[in-house]
Amino acid sequence: MSETTEVINELLTGFGLNDSYRTSSLELLEAGESRYLRDLKVNFNSILTSEHLSAKEIALIAISVSVNNHNKPLIAYFTQMAQQNEATAEEIAEATACASLLSSNNIFYRFRHFTQKEKYSQIPARIRMQIMVKPVTGKEFFELMSLAVSAVNGCEMCVNAHEDSLIKLGTTEERIFDTVRIASLITATGKIIF
Template sequence: MTGIERLRDAIPDVARDIRLNLEAVLGAGSSLGPAQKWGVALACAASTRQPALIEAVLEDAKRESTPEVVDDALAAAALMAMNNVYYRFRHMVGKPSYTDKPARLRMNRLGKPATNKVDFELFCLAVSALNGCELCIQSHEKVVVDGGLTEDQVNDAIRLAATIQAAAISLELPKP
């Protein structure tokens, strides 16, 4: 039994749609390749901070992808935890004076991912969607589409991110 299968069994009946959606977004019908799918899933799971979810997705990501994908997914989660807060603030405060200030935040991994730039940016896009950072979403979406991914692939990545977030919440629901 895979980590995701065990995780699905732990999701309560009130969230049975999430169990079904996990199967669908991680299944064969996705336009994402295995590295993209597991990278997005792991980056988003790490961003939820839900231990059982992280463990299950990490187990399957290690089996279904490469150590480089796992590395990049975790790096994307960490970087977006910082960037999404910073850039969301700059956008929300709406003052040009903050936009003119240098970020002075190290983001070297964005330039030198272990896998490839487009997939790493896709992982960052999915996490940015979870974290609700409009500027980051727009920036990463442009890079992945300009890099050759389709809007269907972007859509599948965001569907996966949304389902991972819902799984994290579902695992924390009280038993009725």
């Protein structure tokens, strides 16, 4: 067995997937004996710890990003991690709901930002967002999940608004930075494991 295949098998085992599981991306990396797989493994492992976020918070952010990215293996992995770190079914559901809500908001507000037309800012959005008013996970943490999804979806207006809200709520820049770092690495992993 090649070193590349060994690294793939270690990754798959970590996700609870069978050694024979392959995506087209994994097949290409394996055929080319890509050194990137070692980076991917190290990067993924760095998602699992933070000096500024608890394991439960990491798992919930990861669920939200994984749902946003339609990644079944990662959703399953991080749901299990969340449960092992005492996340409730309601908190896991809220992380899932956050991904859905923010996807609509990111499209809508990105459109407003792109067009820069005052008229579109005057028309009511008519997007119901009651979950944001009193989130189960708390306002600060819901803002962190919202920031993560918005960063992945590339909505500048939303990223700025959520980051500003977090700063006003007293969140440290290190906590914000770790959230976005985790979102970026989950998205990168999801390009290979899906």
